[in-house]
Amino acid sequence: MSAKIGCFMIVTGVVIFIALSLKILVQPFIPEDNFINSYFPSTELVFGIPILFGVAFFCGFGIYIFKEVLKENISFLQNMERKYS
Secondary structure, X not given: OHHHHHHHHHHHHHHHHHHHHHHHHOHHHXXXXXXXXXXXXXXXXXXXXXXXXXXXXXXXXXHHHHHHHHHHHHHHHHXXXXXXX
């Protein structure tokens, strides 16, 4: 099951990478009235969505690390308090 999910994630990532690369590298040379332009999202979305996901990932990762460090320090302080009281 996890191998299928991993394969799906890789294929999805490759397809998105190819589509966005075509959007950025090829679409500027296609006339604006061409029907192909309707299949591509706007440039704001192409750059905005990955930035939004990146910021959300790093915020979540930072909160997780902060929580784990805080939990470790609280248990360390409780052990020190028991030892010296």
